[in-house]
Amino acid sequence: MDTETRIPNPVRPAFTQGERDDTVIVNIGPSHPATHGTVQIIAELDGERVLRTDIHCGYLHRGFEKECESHTWHNLIPYVDRLNYVSALVNDFAYCEAVEKLMGIEITPRCRYLRTLLSEYSRLVDHLTCVAAGLMELGAMTAFLYLVMVRDFMYEHLADLTGARVTYTYGRIGGLARDLPDGWLKRLSEILVQYEEFVGRVHGLVDRNRIFIDRMRNVGTITTAEALDYGFTGPILRSTGAPRDLRKDTPYLAYAELDFEVPVGINGDNYDRYYVRMREMDESVWMMRQLMEMLPAGPINVDDRRCTLPDKKLVYTEIESLINHFKLIIDGPKVPAGEVYSAHESPNGELGFYLVSKGGGTPWKMHVRAPSFVHMGGVHRMIDGDQLADIVPTFGSVNMIGGECDR
Amino acid sequence: MADDIFERLQAALGPGAASSSVAHGIAVFEIAPAALTGFVARLKGEFGFDLFLDVTAVDWLPQAPRFEVVWHFYSTTHKVRVRLKVRVPESDATVDSLVAHYGSARFMERECHEMYGIDFRGNDDLRPILLYEGFEGHPLRKDYDKEHEQPLVPYRT
Amino acid sequence: MKAATIPIQAVGEKSGAFEYITTKKDELIGWARKFSLFPYPFVTACCAMEFMAVSSSPYDTDRFGAALPRFSPRQADLMMIVGTISHKQAPVLRRVYDQMCEPKWVMAFGACATSGGFYQNYAAVAGVDKIIPVDIYVPGCPPRPEMVIDGIMRLQELIARSQHPIATKEF
Numbered sequence: 044m045d046t047e048t049r050i051p052n053p054v055r056p057a058f059t060q061g062e063r064d065d066t067v068i069v070n071i072g073p074s075h076p077a078t079h080g081t082v083q084i085i086a087e088l089d090g091e092r093v094l095r096t097d098i099h100c101g102y103l104h105r106g107f108e109k110e111c112e113s114h115t116w117h118n119l120i121p122y123v124d125r126l127n128y129v130s131a132l133v134n135d136f137a138y139c140e141a142v143e144k145l146m147g148i149e150i151t152p153r154c155r156y157l158r159t160l161l162s163e164y165s166r167l168v169d170h171l172t173c174v175a176a177g178l179m180e181l182g183a184m185t186a187f188l189y190l191v192m193v194r195d196f197m198y199e200h201l202a203d204l205t206g207a208r209v210t211y212t213y214g215r216i217g218g219l220a221r222d223l224p225d226g227w228l229k230r231l232s233e234i235l236v237q238y239e240e241f242v243g244r245v246h247g248l249v250d251r252n253r254i255f256i257d258r259m260r261n262v263g264t265i266t267t268a269e270a271l272d273y274g275f276t277g278p279i280l281r282s283t284g285a286p287r288d289l290r291k292d293t294p295y296l297a298y299a300e301l302d303f304e305v306p307v308g309i310n311g312d313n314y315d316r317y318y319v320r321m322r323e324m325d326e327s328v329w330m331m332r333q334l335m336e337m338l339p340a341g342p343i344n345v346d347d348r349r350c351t352l353p354d355k356k357l358v359y360t361e362i363e364s365l366i367n368h369f370k371l372i373i374d375g376p377k378v379p380a381g382e383v384y385s386a387h388e389s390p391n392g393e394l395g396f397y398l399v400s401k402g403g404g405t406p407w408k409m410h411v412r413a414p415s416f417v418h419m420g421g422v423h424r425m426i427d428g429d430q431l432a433d434i435v436p437t438f439g440s441v442n443m444i445g446g447e448c449d450r
Numbered sequence: 451m452a453d454d455i456f457e458r459l460q461a462a463l464g465p466g467a468a469s470s471s472v473a474h475g476i477a478v479f480e481i482a483p484a485a486l487t488g489f490v491a492r493l494k495g496e497f498g499f500d501l502f503l504d505v506t507a508v509d510w511l512p513q514a515p516r517f518e519v520v521w522h523f524y525s526t527t528h529k530v531r532v533r534l535k536v537r538v539p540e541s542d543a544t545v546d547s548l549v550a551h552y553g554s555a556r557f558m559e560r561e562c563h564e565m566y567g568i569d570f571r572g573n574d575d576l577r578p579i580l581l582y583e584g585f586e587g588h589p590l591r592k593d594y595d596k597e598h599e600q601p602l603v604p605y606r607t
Numbered sequence: 608m609k610a611a612t613i614p615i616q617a618v619g620e621k622s623g624a625f626e627y628i629t630t631k632k633d634e635l636i637g638w639a640r641k642f643s644l645f646p647y648p649f650v651t652a653c654c655a656m657e658f659m660a661v662s663s664s665p666y667d668t669d670r671f672g673a674a675l676p677r678f679s680p681r682q683a684d685l686m687m688i689v690g691t692i693s694h695k696q697a698p699v700l701r702r703v704y705d706q707m708c709e710p711k712w713v714m715a716f717g718a719c720a721t722s723g724g725f726y727q728n729y730a731a732v733a734g735v736d737k738i739i740p741v742d743i744y745v746p747g748c749p750p751r752p753e754m755v756i757d758g759i760m761r762l763q764e765l766i767a768r769s770q771h772p773i774a775t776k777e778f
Contacts, residue, residue, distance in 0.1 A: 074700075079655075103651050105693060106729055106730035110728050195666075208749075446653060
């Protein structure tokens with residue numbers, strides 16, 4: 044292979060020399076199974092103990108914010124999906140709600156409850172993936188296969204509704220793309236029963252397993268004060284003992300009407316994060332069962348011609364609907380000038396959208412407050428001081444999603 | 451309850467700001483660049499805004515001053531958010547860094563610096579974080595062409 | 608797959624028996640290689656979800672012999688590029704590809720690896736074949752597991768059909 048052209052190094056590490064003579068600097072990643080493929084950790088080791096680390100993310104930077112400035116408010120929903128791609132629906136709904144706030148639109152009750160139901164469904168999928176990947180990295184392949192099997196049922200079920208398995212593009216400004224097909228809710232109750240069975244098996248395999256406890260208890264600990272200083276939100280903050288959850292603190296969608304608990308941990312270590320996620324999944328299932336009872340009938344999309352595409356029959360027969368449809372597709376919905384910051388409780392933490400509009404059909408600025416990116420700034424507090432082999436479960440419990448971290 | 455804390459904020463910090471308002475449930479203060487650190491210290495110390503959410507910038511080309519740096523804070527006790535905005539010109543796009551107050555500022559200021567070129571006085575580690583060594587320019591500025599690629603590895607064909 | 612080695616040629620006239628033997632040798636080695644693929648999943652983005660789904664039950668890739676991922680390029684022969692490659696990741700990809708030994712194949716998994724997907728901007732490489740040669744392209748955003756399995760099967764046909772020089776003149 045020709046090596047005349049030297050392949051350049053894309054990063055500049057914070058340290059190239061160790062502090063002492065007997066330490067070793069190793070490079071972990073970015074193409075590494077345990078760093079979820081896109082993070083590079085340059086660690087200084089004293090034997091097996093990690094002294095200090097330098098985390099480099101950005102290997103999946105796809106130019107999301109720049110790309111959004113040249114698409115209409117509707118056209119960029121697929122890009123928004125691919126931020127936190129394990130729980131794509133939460134991104135959709137958080138973004139749509141931010142635009143709806145700017146436009147002053149109130150969504151219909153059926154849409155509100157459905158969005159809540161699907162947000163909790165996405166939370167289930169995200170936590171299943173995180174726990175499955177974390178357990179697989181520890182060697183528990185059986186638990187991984189159980190959880191991925193349940194997740195596959197959910198993917199197929201969501202494909203019945205939206206047409207896609209992983210990234211859905213289902214949210215619309217002012218509503219949703221389409222209503223539930225027949226039999227969807229019945230299949231959902233079957234899946235929730237199957238979920239309980241599979242997760243029960245995983246609990247049995249892992250919860251009181253001596254090896255699992257030895258590897259996860261008191262590893263990757265962080266205190267509440269440190270977590271808040273470094274901007275941690277979501278399950279990581281809750282595992283330290285702080286019951287902070289946007290669904291309870293600043294309720295949005297239909298969360299104010301639901302009965303649920305916010306699980307918190309004790310130590311802020313890996314075991315707590317694992318258990319907080321398992322309990323949050325159970326709470327999500329309970330919320331989904333309540334929502335299935337509460338779901339009202341009615342239209343999905345708000346009847347506002349500034350954002351909702353008119354009915355196809357009208358588009359083909361009336362000139363006003365045709366022009367409306369045309370303008371919405373070509374120019375995009377006209378969002379009044381202003382700015383808004385709207386945050387949802389994504390499975391990783393506070394997912395915020397900061398939108399600046401100049402009054403046109405495309406955004407002037409679109410910024411995502413991605414929880415994974417902020418967490419990367421604080422991961423070194425959890426890794427430093429532990430063993431090299433502990434980097435794997437600690438990193439897995441942080442649930443860094445590359446699409447969100449690097450945008 | 452949110453209105454109560456907003457009133458207290460307006461009363462205490464409003465006079466020091468160029469303008470203050472409440473928009474979509476967030477208290478917004480526009481301040482001068484020099485007043486930033488004092489404001490943040492009061493927000494954190496007196497009013498309990500312990501979670502630093504985000505720092506980003508908006509490029510208002512062709513208006514002058516060109517950049518508007520925007521910070522968001524959240525209080526876990528009062529459960530409300532605050533937005534601070536500072537206008538800086540292109541010739542002197544420098545603001546104070548918040549690394550002394552919040553640890554999470556380190557990474558977010560690095561991103562804002564590489565995307566817009568805003569300098570953060572006090573943050574000594576402004577290496578590129580999402581972009582790579584050798585990338586020239588600041589991509590999120592309005593005068594950077596979206597499709598202008600700077601490949602590191604030469605293309606095959 | 609480039610032939611970097613020179614196969615043993617018959618000295619003198621080519622005899623039918625020799626050609627028969629080399630063809631059968633190629634078929635045998637092709638059969639062995641296609642059913643024992645060791646993938647190196649170069650995982651970056653959303654397609655990883657479908658990669659996880661296709662490697663586990665019910666869409667098992669183990670049935671095709673391609674389940675056991677080797678996370679070292681020295682031990683792998685199929686590099687599956689799963690997800691978008693940014694310009695920052697490109698040097699890493701090039702280095703990992705160079706470290707793999709012959710014979711090696713590359714699968715571009717997903718729309719972003721195939722052509723850049725819908726990220727046509729300063730950050731993403733518009734198709735991984737600008738940097739390394741690709742043998743099979745699997746489109747989709749992300750591709751359904753059945754599409755991935757179809758891609759693996761086509762790659763297996765490609766391997767079965769190709770020449771497998773295992774010895775050189777020098778050897």
